[in-house]
Amino acid sequence: MVDLKCTADFCLIPMGTETASISKYIAEVQVLIRSSGLKYSMHSAGTTVEGPWDKVMELIGKAHELIHSLGVSRVQSDIRVGTRIDKVQSFTDKVDAVEKILKEKDEAAGKS
């Protein structure tokens, strides 16, 4: 069991589908994620999920199972997963930290 908190960003690709459009599969995965209770955010290149390692990885595994159950024989995901023990940081804090620095740089440059 791994209880470590993680942030995982995953991009799931159904393979051997009839067409190259996969939005209907991604929508099904979004419904699954929404029902998980974990904090998440979808963007154009994947979905970021935050929570205990086991829960997050189980969710991504269940997403694979779901796509298989819809008739897709092969599924590939790319997962970027990070853990840190020096401080508690939500994935939303990361963008805030960068944007704060950018704002300060702009102000210093007299842009604001």
Place this chain on the structure above:
Amino acid sequence: MVDLKCTADFCLIPMGTETASISKYIAEVQVLIRSSGLKYSMHSAGTTVEGPWDKVMELIGKAHELIHSLGVSRVQSDIRVGTRIDKVQSFTDKVDAVEKILKEKDEAAGKS
């Protein structure tokens, strides 16, 4: 030369840095991206950039060079890059396509 249009989502990691916090480096990369003229969007797990293959990959390479110039001896990126020739689609369209399906599902379920 590769002129094919692509969408690349990259997550850059400076290695061997003094602390585990890398937001100051990511902010420098954002300034570089902003100056490139390419369409982009930052999220908590990376930045999505869209444009001709060569331009996009050159930009990510220049981001590595920039981080090296700040005294970091090793830089690692994960890039998810997609190309498609059946239709013109911006990365913002992808999220719209999924959200449209989700909205229809919600409406069909009487949630809206």
Place this chain on the structure above:
Amino acid sequence: MVDLKCTADFCLIPMGTETASISKYIAEVQVLIRSSGLKYSMHSAGTTVEGPWDKVMELIGKAHELIHSLGVSRVQSDIRVGTRIDKVQSFTDKVDAVEKILKEKDEAAGKS
């Protein structure tokens, strides 16, 4: 629980380490993987592991825990994970399938 068999290739990066060299950490992870009993193969850009989804993901999570226990406060991994239900295929079979085709192409071209 996810019992689906998967093949996961992961590249683990300790962040905020004293130097940019991480081979001592990767060696510790290899010892952990070796003790797991799962089928695996190390290459220069990561390690491929094969087994039930839960076991494989737990192993990668334990690798993060191990690196944290060695004093590294932040760890990032990139995981490429695939599942397929149309046939049983080990990761070693995939290279064999490609090399078989390459050999046939070479023979057809009179190179062998």
Place this chain on the structure above:
Amino acid sequence: MVDLKCTADFCLIPMGTETASISKYIAEVQVLIRSSGLKYSMHSAGTTVEGPWDKVMELIGKAHELIHSLGVSRVQSDIRVGTRIDKVQSFTDKVDAVEKILKEKDEAAGKS
């Protein structure tokens, strides 16, 4: 132009193909890589290529173009790319460095 030397490991996925088997496409990509003159190594989860940034990224872009030319309308790759300026290191050296440590650990444990 980016002349920085890099090591890139990429996993290319043709999307919307008739079947879930993609070995024939991967074989075509291998022929392309072989003709590039760059140092490379195929493994079960991708191919590692080493060389100047521009040359390596152009090669991966040409691999996308090649797959499109075979009738596949959408191609997705995951690329792990690293650069370092503190020392010259080939991707083959990385495995050697880890295996050297593992051997020393085994010897210290009286296993050899």
